[in-house]
Amino acid sequence: MPEPDPERPAYDPLRPGPREAIAPTGQGGAMDLALEEGESLEKELGAGPAGPQEKARSLWSDAWHQLRRNPVFIVSTLLILFLVVISIWPQLIASGDPLQCDLSKSQQGSSPGHPFGYDTQGCDVYTRTVYGARASITVGVCATLGAALLGSALGGLAGFFGGWSDALLSRVADIFFGIPVVLGGLVFLSVVTSTTVWPVVGFIVLLGWPQLARIARGSVITAKQNDYVQAARALGAGNARMLLRHVAPNAIAPVIVVATIALGTYIALEATLSFLGVGLRPPTVSWGIDISNAASQIRNAPHMLLYPAGALSITVLAFIMLGDAVRDALDPKLR
Numbered sequence: 001m002p003e004p005d006p007e008r009p010a011y012d013p014l015r016p017g018p019r020e021a022i023a024p025t026g027q028g029g030a031m032d033l034a035l036e037e038g039e040s041l042e043k044e045l046g047a048g049p050a051g052p053q054e055k056a057r058s059l060w061s062d063a064w065h066q067l068r069r070n071p072v073f074i075v076s077t078l079l080i081l082f083l084v085v086i087s088i089w090p091q092l093i094a095s096g097d098p099l100q101c102d103l104s105k106s107q108q109g110s111s112p113g114h115p116f117g118y119d120t121q122g123c124d125v126y127t128r129t130v131y132g133a134r135a136s137i138t139v140g141v142c143a144t145l146g147a148a149l150l151g152s153a154l155g156g157l158a159g160f161f162g163g164w165s166d167a168l169l170s171r172v173a174d175i176f177f178g179i180p181v182v183l184g185g186l187v188f189l190s191v192v193t194s195t196t197v198w199p200v201v202g203f204i205v206l207l208g209w210p211q212l213a214r215i216a217r218g219s220v221i222t223a224k225q226n227d228y229v230q231a232a233r234a235l236g237a238g239n240a241r242m243l244l245r246h247v248a249p250n251a252i253a254p255v256i257v258v259a260t261i262a263l264g265t266y267i268a269l270e271a272t273l274s275f276l277g278v279g280l281r282p283p284t285v286s287w288g289i290d291i292s293n294a295a296s297q298i299r300n301a302p303h304m305l306l307y308p309a310g311a312l313s314i315t316v317l318a319f320i321m322l323g324d325a326v327r328d329a330l331d332p333k334l335r
Contacts, residue, residue: 063253063329073325079318087134094130098123098285107301117303120293129307132287135280136315139197140267143204148259150205151212156251158213159220160243169217173210181207181269182276189278200279204266215258219251226250257327264319271312287312 067073086093102122109117116125158169185203192199223229229246237246273279274288275295282289287308294304 063326066329067325070325070329072321073329076318076321076325079314080322083133083137083315083318086130087137090130090134094127096124096127098128098131099283100124107297107304109301109303116307117301119290119301119304120297125290125304125307128285128290129287129311131285132290132308133311133315135197135284135286136267136270136288136312139200139204139270139280140263140319142197142201143208143266143270144259144263146201146205147208147212147262148255151209152216152252152255154209155213155216156220156243156248159217160224160239160247166217169213173213176207176210179207182272185269185273186276186278189273195281195284197280197284200270200273203273204269208262208266211262212255212258216251216255219254220247223247223251253330257323257330260326261320261323264316264323267319268312268316 100123102118105118105122106120107118111117114124114126116129119125119128154169158166184207188203188206189199224242224247229242232242232246270279271286271288271291274281274286275292277292279288280286290308291305291312294301294308298305
């Protein structure tokens with residue numbers, strides 16, 4: 001038995017002093033260390049005591065954390081917010097009347113107070129370009145919300161319950177997928193005499209919901225096979241509770257991504273139908289109508305075409321960029 005070290009005081013449990021820890025020597029034995037020294041050694045070895053750890057983030061909080069650091073998301077969001085603001089309050093940056101025209105100024109170029117010049121009817125191109133954002137944004141947002149709600153509801157129910165409802169939805173969706181969009185718009189909207197945006201919104205929803213329904217169906221089928229859904233079913237949860245509390249929140253992300261990208265596509269579709277004369281019609285102010293009126297005068301007055309076409313392109317690009325940023329944030333495989 002080794003003799004006690006005379007220089008080291010005997011251990012007295014009643015005497016206050018530094019606590020001791022046992023640390024491995026790497027030789028199969030152990031040595032006594034003061035607690036402070038033990039903690040320092042553990043930190044050096046990478047096995048320090050567990051400190052306060054960062055709370056695990058959910059899918060949505062993690063996506064927001066990624067989006068805040070994405071410059072594409074920031075730029076596209078600021079641009080979309082600007083477009084939404086001028087579509088609601090166009091008088092903030094345009095004080096004129098888009099329907100007030102002067103034929104004596106037909107096709108004139110830019111002048112003080114009228115930087116975009118005039119169109120064939122003598123209307124201010126700048127004012128019409130600003131006011132045209134209202135119709136395009138309204139059609140895009142309303143059509144996207146309608147198609148997303150209808151497609152998510154039908155596709156989610158079909159994917160969750162399966163059986164004959166799933167087969168019926170798939171066949172109906174195939175029928176709508178077989179209808180050419182532009183040709184369908186020419187046939188459907190040519191018999192409509194309304195000058196509001198709602199016929200165009202209804203047509204886009206009618207042909208846009210099958211795509212979102214298929215996305216929702218596949219996402220729900222994947223989500224309902226997870227262990228937490230099976231556990232909820234084993235505990236006696238009903239179909240409504242499982243669908244609303246467990247399946248839908250974990251299956252909605254792909255629908256949001258596709259709907260965000262589709263919003264820009266719907267705005268371009270509205271402009272295409274208006275250009276062909278079956279979409280929005282005068283006196284509604286629309287970029288598609290202005291592009292259609294300027295197409296025949298592109299050589300004599302190119303400014304009539306460039307400004308509304310440029311505004312349309314920037315708007316569609318902003319929504320597509322936003323959809324790409326949201327997709328990258330919600331899909332961990334793309335990081």
